Amino acid sequence: MTLRRISPRHLFLAPVALIMASPLIWMAITSIEKPNEARRFPPVLIPAGIHWQNYRNAVESAPFGAWYLNSVIVCAVVVVSNVALCALAAYAFARIRFAGSNVLFVVLLATLMVPFQVILIPTFLIVRHLGLIDNIGALIAPNLVNAFGIFMLRQFFRTLPIELEEAARIDGCNRLSVLTKIVLPLSAPALSTLALITLLWTWNDFLWPLVAINTESHMTLQVGLSTFQGAHQTQWTILMAGNMLALAPMVAAFLLTQRSFVRSIAASGLKG
Amino acid sequence: MRRLLRSDHASGWLFVAPATILLVVFGLVPIGWSALLSFQHNDLLSAPHWVGTANYRALRHDPVFRKSIHNTIEYTLLFVPISIGLALAVAMALNARIRFISIYRTAVFIPVAVSTVATAIVFNWVFDPTYGIANWLLNEIGISSQGFFHNPDQALYGIVAMTVWGWIGFDVIIYLAALQGIPGELLEAAAIDGASRWSTFRSVVLPLLGPATLFLVVWSTINALQLFDEIYNTTRGGPLESTTVVVYYLWEQAFQYFEAGYAAAIAYVLFLAILVVTVIQLVVSRRAVHYTS
Numbered sequence: 379m380t381l382r383r384i385s386p387r388h389l390f391l392a393p394v395a396l397i398m399a400s401p402l403i404w405m406a407i408t409s410i411e412k413p414n415e416a417r418r419f420p421p422v423l424i425p426a427g428i429h430w431q432n433y434r435n436a437v438e439s440a441p442f443g444a445w446y447l448n449s450v451i452v453c454a455v456v457v458v459s460n461v462a463l464c465a466l467a468a469y470a471f472a473r474i475r476f477a478g479s480n481v482l483f484v485v486l487l488a489t490l491m492v493p494f495q496v497i498l499i500p501t502f503l504i505v506r507h508l509g510l511i512d513n514i515g516a517l518i519a520p521n522l523v524n525a526f527g528i529f530m531l532r533q534f535f536r537t538l539p540i541e542l543e544e545a546a547r548i549d550g551c552n553r554l555s556v557l558t559k560i561v562l563p564l565s566a567p568a569l570s571t572l573a574l575i576t577l578l579w580t581w582n583d584f585l586w587p588l589v590a591i592n593t594e595s596h597m598t599l600q601v602g603l604s605t606f607q608g609a610h611q612t613q614w615t616i617l618m619a620g621n622m623l624a625l626a627p628m629v630a631a632f633l634l635t636q637r638s639f640v641r642s643i644a645a646s647g648l649k650g
Numbered sequence: 651m652r653r654l655l656r657s658d659h660a661s662g663w664l665f666v667a668p669a670t671i672l673l674v675v676f677g678l679v680p681i682g683w684s685a686l687l688s689f690q691h692n693d694l695l696s697a698p699h700w701v702g703t704a705n706y707r708a709l710r711h712d713p714v715f716r717k718s719i720h721n722t723i724e725y726t727l728l729f730v731p732i733s734i735g736l737a738l739a740v741a742m743a744l745n746a747r748i749r750f751i752s753i754y755r756t757a758v759f760i761p762v763a764v765s766t767v768a769t770a771i772v773f774n775w776v777f778d779p780t781y782g783i784a785n786w787l788l789n790e791i792g793i794s795s796q797g798f799f800h801n802p803d804q805a806l807y808g809i810v811a812m813t814v815w816g817w818i819g820f821d822v823i824i825y826l827a828a829l830q831g832i833p834g835e836l837l838e839a840a841a842i843d844g845a846s847r848w849s850t851f852r853s854v855v856l857p858l859l860g861p862a863t864l865f866l867v868v869w870s871t872i873n874a875l876q877l878f879d880e881i882y883n884t885t886r887g888g889p890l891e892s893t894t895v896v897v898y899y900l901w902e903q904a905f906q907y908f909e910a911g912y913a914a915a916i917a918y919v920l921f922l923a924i925l926v927v928t929v930i931q932l933v934v935s936r937r938a939v940h941y942t943s
Binding site: 385387388390391392394395396398399400401402404405408416417418419420421463464466467469470471474475476477479482485486489491492493494495496497498499500501502503504519520522523525528552553581582584585588589599600601603604607614617618621624625628629631632633636639640643644645 | 658659660661662663665666668669670672673675676677678679680681683684687694739740743744746748749750753754756757758759760761762763764765766767768771772773774775776778780781782783785786789815818819820823824826827872875876878879882883897900901904905910913914917918920921924925
């Protein structure tokens with residue numbers, strides 16, 4: 379066996395990886411410790427046993443199930459609607475010459491330049507006028523479409539060869555079937571990038587759900603988690619167990635799909 | 651009628667109609683309405699009334715607003731260069747086929763999948779003055795325990811550390827994608843010409859990363875100026891307003907004190923600031939960033 383030269387990169391990367399991982403590892407350790415083990419200094423890094431009771435306490439003291447369900451419903455509707463509505467609009471902006479299209483495109487794009495805080499209060503007033511405050515609809519209606527998706531898909535559609543679409547038009551296909559039968563099947567990478575980015579945004583969204591929802595059982599996971607922290611100020615073992623429950627699905631999804639996940643983020647960043 | 655529907659004008663407008671209606675109702679109308687609000691007294695309940703520029707004039711003399719601007723600028727000036735500089739170093743190191751590389755990458759990327767709220771809760775525990783591991787590590791290397799989020803002189807730096815942890819994975823992903831787009835021949839040519847590693851990095855790699863860096867600087871600055879979630883879930887602007895940033899103050903004014911008109915004025919000042927900063931960044935970068943096609 380020969381001794382291979384070890385890359386000096388390890389000297390930098392190993393500590394970096396440790397620092398990045400340690401908060402999450404410590405959260406996982408604390409979540410299975412007994413409360414008195416978490417109240418020692420120096421900290422107990424290897425607990426005497428696994429204290430699953432923390433998870434039971436977390437689930438029994440807060441409606442995690444309802445929060446999950448709310449977040450999943452909001453994300454599902456918002457992602458599907460964004461992909462569908464953005465694809466429709468983006469296709470029109472990419473391929474159809476219609477009166478006012480250039481002006482309209484610029485005007486819609488301008489909404490991207492305005493930070494959300496500027497429209498926060500009027501959006502609250504509009505949603506309240508629609509009778510949706512404290513209702514899951516408040517989290518869905520304002521997020522059904524985003525100009526970012528229109529822009530991203532339009533850029534992508536323009537890179538597709540137009541000949542196929544022209545041939546289909548000559549064969550008598552209308553615009554809608556050209557879009558659904560030819561353009562969309564060729565656009566899987568762009569559509570999945572848009573879906574993933576929209577999912578991450580919606581899942582993590584905090585300020586708007588905080589303002590729009592008051593009743594505990596109507597909250598999304600993020601706002602629920604925040605109130606959960608408020609209710610368990612320094613009960614670190616229960617807090618960490620609840621936090622584990624809240625972040626586990628997204629982290630698991632990330633670990634299972636890391637390659638395409640990373641590729642999607644890179645694509646959205648470089649083109650967006 | 652049928653012919654009209656088949657025309658490009660009709661089908662075009664039909665396709666964009668749903669998105670347009672939604673973006674008008676939940677985008678353009680609120681933008682205009684917010685401008686109106688900023689010239690009103692509005693408590694979100696009773697009928698609003700017109701107050702002219704009173705909100706904007708009051709802002710100029712509001713010490714907490716000034717403090718929030720100061721905090722936001724200080725946070726942004728620390729967060730943007732630290733997160734992007736570190737991300738560049740990490741991405742350079744990760745851009746190699748060595749042992750454990752997938753473990754290293756996963757460790758750096760994972761916070762991208764952790765929400766801001768969950769990040770804040772973890773760091774409240776990491777930075778706990780009495781039992782947290784941050785103080786344990788400091789004690790191990792001979793530094794006494796710190797207050798972190800509980801110390802007005804340190805809280806903002808704690809926020810910077812926490813948000814760098816949460817954001818760096820995204821920056822590294824962008825940089826790695828850009829690094830992998832650099833053609834190998836360029837680096838070989840530099841090596842044949844006898845360029846040192848450092849001068850290759852400075853004269854070949856760094857300029858080619860220009861567009862990625864510009865994107866990250868603009869995007870990180872916009873996000874830093876809008877910091878809210880992490881403040882709300884850790885310090886709530888304290889201690890002693892040392893972490894009161896502009897958006898946190900805006901939220902407080904609108905939804906704690908019900909001063910919606912005043913909050914709208916804050917929002918417009920923020921909007922203007924972001925616009926000016928972004929334009930400056932893009933103009934300055936025109937000289938520094940070169941795109942290769």
